[in-house]
Amino acid sequence: MKTPIDPAAVIAEFFDAVAPYDPQPDADPVALVGVRTALGEAVFPMTDHVIRAMCRALASYRDPEDRGSCVECGGRHLDENLHCQDCGRLHGILGQVIAEHARRVAAEDPT
Ligand SMILES: [Zn+2]
Numbered sequence: 001m002k003t004p005i006d007p008a009a010v011i012a013e014f015f016d017a018v019a020p021y022d023p024q025p026d027a028d029p030v031a032l033v034g035v036r037t038a039l040g041e042a043v044f045p046m047t048d049h050v051i052r053a054m055c056r057a058l059a060s061y062r063d064p065e066d067r068g069s070c071v072e073c074g075g076r077h078l079d080e081n082l083h084c085q086d087c088g089r090l091h092g093i094l095g096q097v098i099a100e101h102a103r104r105v106a107a108e109d110p111t
Pocket residue numbers: 070071072073074075084085086087088089
C-alpha cells in the first residue's frame with residue numbers, strides 16, 4: 001500500500017526548491033494556489049518564477065506508465081508488454097513478429 005502523502009507539503013517542497021533562484025522574490029504573486037485537504041488548508045502565492053519552474057518540470061516529466069501511444073488507435077495505455085489496453089494491438093518486437101505472422105497466414109489463406 002502506498003504511504004499517503006500530504007499534497008500541501010509536496011507543493012511547499014516544490015516552492016522551497018525553486019524559491020532560492022527567484023530573481024524577484026518580492027514581486028507580487030501572479031496567482032494564489034489554495035490547497036484544501038483532510039489535513040487542513042494552505043494558500044501558496046505563486047510568482048512568475050514558480051510558474052516557469054513548473055513549466056520546466058512538466059516538460060521534463062515522463063510518467064512511469066507512459067510507454068508511448070498505440071500506432072493503431074492512438075491510445076496511451078500500453079501495458080508492460082506494450083499491449084494496447086484500448087484496442088489490443090501489440091507493439092515492440094513481439095508485436096511486429098505476431099503482426100507479420102498474421103499477415104503471412106492471411107496471405108496464404110486460400111479462401
Ligand atoms: Zn490501440
